[in-house]
Amino acid sequence: MAMTVEALGNILDEASVSADIKEKVLLVARKREAEASSNGTVAKKPKYQTSKDNIPLVDLKANRAAIQEEVHEAIDAVWESCYFIGGPEVAKFEKEFAAFVGAKDCIGLNSGTDALVLAFKALGIGPGDEVITQGNTFVATCLGITNNGADVVLCDINPDLRTIDCSQIESKITSRTKAICPVHLYGHPADMDQIMAIAKKHNLYVVEDCSQAQGSKFKGKRIGSFGDASTFSFYPGKNLGAWGDGGAVTTNNDKVSEYIRGWRSWGSKVKYHHDVKGGNSRLDTVQAAILSVKLRHLDDCNANRRRISQRYTELLAGVGDIVLPKVSPDVDAVWHCYITETSKRDALMKYLNANKVGASIHYPIPIHELGAYTELKVQAPNLKVVSEQAPRLLSLPIFPELTEEQIQVVVGHIKDFFKTDTH
Numbered sequence: 440m441a442m443t444v445e446a447l448g449n450i451l452d453e454a455s456v457s458a459d460i461k462e463k464v465l466l467v468a469r470k471r472e473a474e475a476s477s478n479g480t481v482a483k484k485p486k487y488q489t490s491k492d493n494i495p496l497v498d499l500k501a502n503r504a505a506i507q508e509e510v511h512e513a514i515d516a517v518w519e520s521c522y523f524i525g526g527p528e529v530a531k532f533e534k535e536f537a538a539f540v541g542a543k544d545c546i547g548l549n550s551g552t553d554a555l556v557l558a559f560k561a562l563g564i565g566p567g568d569e570v571i572t573q574g575n576t577f578v579a580t581c582l583g584i585t586n587n588g589a590d591v592v593l594c595d596i597n598p599d600l601r602t603i604d605c606s607q608i609e610s611k612i613t614s615r616t617k618a619i620c621p622v623h624l625y626g627h628p629a630d631m632d633q634i635m636a637i638a639k640k641h642n643l644y645v646v647e648d649c650s651q652a653q654g655s656k657f658k659g660k661r662i663g664s665f666g667d668a669s670t671f672s673f674y675p676g677k678n679l680g681a682w683g684d685g686g687a688v689t690t691n692n693d694k695v696s697e698y699i700r701g702w703r704s705w706g707s708k709v710k711y712h713h714d715v716k717g718g719n720s721r722l723d724t725v726q727a728a729i730l731s732v733k734l735r736h737l738d739d740c741n742a743n744r745r746r747i748s749q750r751y752t753e754l755l756a757g758v759g760d761i762v763l764p765k766v767s768p769d770v771d772a773v774w775h776c777y778i779t780e781t782s783k784r785d786a787l788m789k790y791l792n793a794n795k796v797g798a799s800i801h802y803p804i805p806i807h808e809l810g811a812y813t814e815l816k817v818q819a820p821n822l823k824v825v826s827e828q829a830p831r832l833l834s835l836p837i838f839p840e841l842t843e844e845q846i847q848v849v850v851g852h853i854k855d856f857f858k859t860d861t862h
Contacts (some may be wrong), residue, residue, distance in 0.1 A: 444469055491848045494836050495677045498798035501840035502740075506732060510682070513728040523724050532727040533687070535734055540663040542689035544696040547701055547722030551650045554686040555583025557720065560648050561688075561698040564589050566618050571611045572620040572648075573603040573824035574806055574818075580622055580648050581806055583670070589617070593807060593815060598824045599765040600623065605633040607821075609641075618644035623652035623662050625801070626678065626744070626775035627766065629848075631657045631665045637815065646670065651775035653679040654741045658769050663689045673730055678744070678773050679737050681726040695753035730857020740839040744774035745839050751777055754850040759783070760859035762831075776801050777837040783856075784833045790856045796849050799834045 447834040473817060487504040495625050503510075529547050535544035548554050564570060566588035570581055574593040581591045594609050595604045603621050619638055621629035631647075638645045649655075649663045650672035652730050673685035690696050698715075701708045706717025753761050762780035778801065779788055791798040807815040811853065819826065836849060 453551065464691060464704065468503040469791065475789040476493040484796050489842055489845065491842075494797060494841075494845050494849060496799050496834065496836050497838050498836075498840060499675055502680075502838065503682075505840060506736060509732045510729050512770075513732050514725055517725050517728050524564070524721060526724050528724050528731065529722055529727040532731045532734070535731055536687060537689060539661070539734060539737075540669070540689045541661045542664045542669070543691040543693075544689065546688045546696060546699045546703065547727055548699075549689065549720045549722060550684050551670060551674065551686040552579045552582060553703075554644075554688050555579060555648065555704055557699045558670050558688050558695070559583055559587045559589065559618070560702070561695040562618065562644050562646070564644070567615060568617040569613060569615040570618045570620055570646075571608060571616060573622055575601060575802070575828070576624060576648065576806065576824040577650070577802060578811065579650070579672075580620060581812065583646075584620070585812075586698055590615075591815060592616070593813070593818050593822055593825075595822050595824050596828075598828070600627055600767055601764075601828070602627060602629040603623070603634070603783060604824070605630050605637070608634070608637050610781075612641055612643075612678050614696075616641070616643060617848070618646055618667075620646045620648055622650075623655060624646040625744075625764075625778055626652045626773040627653055628631075628652060628655050628657040628662045628770045628772070630767070630769070631660075631662070632769075635665060644668075650674075651677065653677065654737050655773040656771040659771075664691070666690075667692055668695050676688055678741060678775055679730065679733055681733075682729050683723060683726050685722050685726045685730065685823045687722070741773040743839040743841075744837060745772070747837055747839075747846065748774045749778050750843070750846050751835060751837075751850070753810075754846070755779070755853065757849075757855055761853070772817075774837055777835045779833050779835060780828060780831045781833060782831060784831050787853070787856055791849075791852055794852050796852055800832060801834050803829065805829050838855050849850035 477784055487500050489501050497689055506518050533545040533547050568589040569592050570584045570589055571592045571594055573596050575596050584591050594607050594611055597604050601624055620636055623629055634645060645666035647663060647666040647669035651667050652662050669689045671687045673679060673681040675681060688699055702715060702717035703720040705719060706713045706715035755763055760781055764778050788798045806812055807819050807822060
């Protein structure tokens with residue numbers, strides 16, 4: 440195998456070769472390396488191989504290997520166009536994703552968090568208002584509310600589905616309530632029939648948090664098409680993930696669309712004409728190009744996630760005290776996470792991690808127990824299921840490329856743990 444320029448430089452340093460001679464030698468080495476590359480004689484990197492000996496929670500390298508040629512072509516097209524901000528690739532992805540979701544419009548943004556902030560802002564939600572959401576969500580849901588000056592009202596969850604408990608929503612509504620924010624957590628849609636009915640009855644907005652559920656359906660209809668505004672995160676580990684950060688709002692409301700499109704570019708619809716005090720929340724062009732490629736594969740990837748979740752459920756039935764996730768017959772879940780429940784959560788996670796299985800926790804601390812939301816501690820008595828489940832939940836590895844062999848390894852370690860359980 441040919442010596443790399445870097446390795447040659449290290450050898451010259453160890454030999455105390457003078458700087459000017461070293462530079463001349465390296466110059467020749469770089470030239471020969473470039474010539475060899477142009478002749479196609481440089482060895483290619485070996486194709487990425489999954490491993491049964493080290494199974495991560497999410498394997499982004501496996502996903503990259505499956506589509507990297509398509510993605511590289513898309514990135515090269517951006518380089519050639521030099522449209523690094525905005526441009527046709529962003530507009531193309533927005534159109535594609537709106538059509539995929541079944542919404543009138545999609546506005547590409549820099550993150551799922553900004554998508555939440557701007558969705559509430561566009562609906563005029565601010566100081567003095569309240570928004571009802573669920574107590575087991577990720578903090579970004581609540582930041583979208585409080586960063587607009589509104590107050591969070593937490594609702595308990597359905598113990599089986601871990602989505603918002605619709606039977607409790609109406610008891611949380613006051614004269615200050617302006618919106619309901621269901622979270623399609625772990626890739627399982629909330630009961631949108633009940634939520635939309637309650638919202639209509641009380642004249643409330645609905646903002647869907649779809650960050651973990653791209654492609655899922657409720658009664659055959661894609662999530663992200665029900666609410667007044669729906670927010671998405673394209674963080675790399677999501678079902679539809681960029682190779683950086685990104686987000687979007689989908690909506691059927693022209694006023695919401697117009698407001699966010701202006702706000703994301705310093706409040707300007709026309710260059711240098713700033714109608715509102717906006718910000719800079721635009722989706723990067725390279726990320727939009729990557730997302731367009733990955734969107735083509737999303738349904739197939741989600742189908743793989745469903746297959747993998749079914750295998751876990753079949754193989755882990757009756758093992759230890761593990762409670763396996765349930766699915767409503769009304770939904771097509773997309774399994775962003777495979778969440779189990781056990782009284783031995785911490786010990787099992789430690790055991791799996793020691794055996795190089797990337798089990799993790801989503802999320803270890805409920806919203807009302809976070810330091811950022813100490814004012815919500817008073818709501819704890821109404822969040823019994825959230826509080827009871829938090830120390831028991833454990834996420835197992837799940838990603839579209841997870842192999843049957845890897846599944847068997849994960850399950851095998853879990854069975855071994857409970858067979859020899861002295862924890």
